[in-house]
Amino acid sequence: MLLQSLMVSVVMLASPAVVEEDGFRVIFDGKTLDGWKQVGPGSFEEAEDGDGFKTVGGMGLLYYEKETFGDCVIRVVYKVGDERDNAGVYVRIAEEPDDPWYAVHNGYEVQIVDRGSPLSQTGAIYSFAEAKKIESRPGEWNTMEITLDGEVIAVSVNGEAVSRFDPTSDPIPPPRNDIDPKRQPRKTRGYIGLQNHGDDDLVYFKEVSVRPLEKQADATD
DSSP, rough: HHHHHHHHHHHHHHHTOOOOOEEEEEEEEEOOOEEEEESSSSSEEEESSSSEEESSSSSSEEOOOOOBSSSSEEEEEEEEESSSOOOOEEEEEEEEESSSHHHHHEEEEEEEEEEGGGGGGGGGBTBBBSSOOOOOTTTTTTEEEEEETTEEEEEEEEEEEEEEEHHHOOOOOOOOTTTSOOOSSSOOSSHHHHHHHOTOOOOOEEEEEEEOOOOOOOOOO
């Protein structure tokens, strides 16, 4: 009985849902959608080779319904087929959404698409802050890290800084059209979501992990 209990404990520790690596806690392991909820059209379906989930149709939103997140680093591992494939990572969604457009206007989208305007390229805080360069690689797994620090959002892709936005001090571009996100304050704590954009877009996700933000102590003499 003792041996069996130890074996169960080992299995639990090996589960991606509880294992911490470099301080990150996995909330999406690319194998199940446990804890995630789809709203809006389309879906996320298991990839053909079983390595992650792929976006199908849209525009919809898959969000992590178990908890909200404040200051933290979010790591997302994703892959696109080519530069036209479109998706996004939503952060700071104020309330549980019943419509994907709620996340657009009450959160921030970190864009995934390797073409178009710098305000809507991979790593941009969609329509608020430009991606300074494209660091993702189509056809390969890419790692995006989104740092939430108070009001500030900073994004890196494959280890390279791409964008940073502070709504309290940075100039905010005017909306470009009627569907651009509303220019209104966002909460600094909220839900995380993944976008499935449309019928012509195919984006794969195999990991979403979260690590509490390490605050540096103020320097003293």
